[in-house]
Amino acid sequence: MKKIAVLGSTGSIGQSTLSVAEKFPDRFKVVSLAAGNNVDLLEKQVRQFKPEIVSVMNPAAAERLKKRFPDLKLRVHSGVEGLIQVAAAESADIVVSAIVGTAGLVPTMAAVRARKMIALANKEVLVTAGELVVAECRARAVQLLPVDSEHSAIFQCLQAGEDRDIRNLILTASGGPFRNHSKKDMAGVTLAQALKHPNWSMGRKITIDSATLMNKGLEVIEARWLFSIPPERIKVLVHPQSIVHSMVEYVDGAVVAQLGMPDMKGPIAYALSYPDRLSDVSPRLDLASIGTLTFEEPDLDRFPCLAYAFDALKAGGSMPAVLSAANEVAVKYFLEERIGYGDIARVIRDTMDRHAVMPLKTVEDALKADLWARQEAERIVANLSL
Numbered sequence: 163m164k165k166i167a168v169l170g171s172t173g174s175i176g177q178s179t180l181s182v183a184e185k186f187p188d189r190f191k192v193v194s195l196a197a198g199n200n201v202d203l204l205e206k207q208v209r210q211f212k213p214e215i216v217s218v219m220n221p222a223a224a225e226r227l228k229k230r231f232p233d234l235k236l237r238v239h240s241g242v243e244g245l246i247q248v249a250a251a252e253s254a255d256i257v258v259s260a261i262v263g264t265a266g267l268v269p270t271m272a273a274v275r276a277r278k279m280i281a282l283a284n285k286e287v288l289v290t291a292g293e294l295v296v297a298e299c300r301a302r303a304v305q306l307l308p309v310d311s312e313h314s315a316i317f318q319c320l321q322a323g324e325d326r327d328i329r330n331l332i333l334t335a336s337g338g339p340f341r342n343h344s345k346k347d348m349a350g351v352t353l354a355q356a357l358k359h360p361n362w363s364m365g366r367k368i369t370i371d372s373a374t375l376m377n378k379g380l381e382v383i384e385a386r387w388l389f390s391i392p393p394e395r396i397k398v399l400v401h402p403q404s405i406v407h408s409m410v411e412y413v414d415g416a417v418v419a420q421l422g423m424p425d426m427k428g429p430i431a432y433a434l435s436y437p438d439r440l441s442d443v444s445p446r447l448d449l450a451s452i453g454t455l456t457f458e459e460p461d462l463d464r465f466p467c468l469a470y471a472f473d474a475l476k477a478g479g480s481m482p483a484v485l486s487a488a489n490e491v492a493v494k495y496f497l498e499e500r501i502g503y504g505d506i507a508r509v510i511r512d513t514m515d516r517h518a519v520m521p522l523k524t525v526e527d528a529l530k531a532d533l534w535a536r537q538e539a540e541r542i543v544a545n546l547s548l
């Protein structure tokens with residue numbers, strides 16, 4: 163029986179994780195859950211899964227939640243301390259890290275330090291402090307298993323060969339809702355259009371990141387650390403059907419791909435049960451009915467965020483943390499319809515241009531860069547709306 167902690171249990175990945183756990187009650191037991199503000203959904207999850215520890219963002223909500231379970235031996239926490247309690251829960255074997263954004267860094271690091279296996283959905287953790295997180299995992303012999311579908315695909319493809327024989331990792335990207343928009347058309351797109359992802363149903367932030375291709379940029383950085391591969395050997399290929407989830411090109415010319423329907427339960431279940439495979443977690447692939455798979459180069463001119471991610475990797479040190487934090491701020495304002503779609507890239511570029519790269523020796527250094535970028539991006543946004 164594997165005991166699971168879920169950070170971000172009320173989110174898209176969190177809910178899919180719980181539905182995998184529910185389907186395989188003989189394999190998984192949910193022992194701790196952390197959520198943000200959706201206390202009602204968390205309450206339902208507690209009734210169903212009966213965890214030992216839960217956490218919510220705000221202390222008053224934690225008090226209210228506790229009162230709803232007078233007869234359960236439930237420990238209810240809040241804030242960052244609560245996230246750490248959930249992540250390092252004594253009985254947990256594996257922590258599903260599925261909070262969105264840098265907020266996931268501290269609890270994920272706490273889980274690594276407590277020697278929990280990590281099923282990582284939160285890519286921002288590796289973008290902000292990838293080198294440090296991976297080093298900590300190595301030092302503590304902690305297994306870091308990808309949940310992001312592209313990285314899960316690559317992880318699966320890597321089992322076909324030796325690391326020394328890898329030529330390139332090829333990350334596929336759907337291209338998002340604006341794949342065929344001209345630059346002119348893109349200037350006028352609305353929030354509702356950006357939230358309509360052609361293939362995947364996901365949280366709001368990653369859906370916007372998929373529309374700008376920043377999601378792919380973040381994934382390039384994620385891959386760089388997960389698979390210890392130099393950035394110039396990570397390629398991006400637009401594949402609008404989202405059936406080939408990613409590929410590994412080997413030195414002999416063989417390209418190994420992983421295919422499946424676009425459904426996150428597949429990669430989640432694989433991370434939870436690795437190296438086993440569970441039966442019928444996602445819908446079966448019927449290639450004959452899909453018929454055609456197509457591929458094209460990404461257009462960095464129309465999707466500059468992807469280029470900025472490569473720039474940030476090249477600059478190194480604190481720059482990827484700055485890229486990610488500036489993006490978080492810009493996407494937040496776009497979701498509130500206070501800035502336009504085109505402003506997202508502008509805010510990120512301007513923030514990066516004002517940043518003097520620092521080396522990251524500790525998680526605190528990464529959080530400092532993150533905070534600096536948030537403040538700078540806020541200032542840039544304020545000037546935009548003048």
Ligand code: NAD
Nearest residue numbers: 170171172173174175197198261262265283284285364365
């Ligand atoms: P989401 O917005 O649906 O859910 C986020 C969850 O985190 C919610 O439970 C929310 O309450 C919680 N949360 C947010 N901020 C918090 C905080 N400060 N403290 C405590 N809880 C907090 O997001 P999602 O789509 O599930 O994505 C989660 C992560 O997984 C992101 O990093 C995303 O990039 C990554 N990811 C998601 C998908 C997907 O299909 N949704 C695929 C690949 C990777």
Ligand code: MG
Nearest residue numbers: 310311312381
């Ligand atoms: Mg992905």
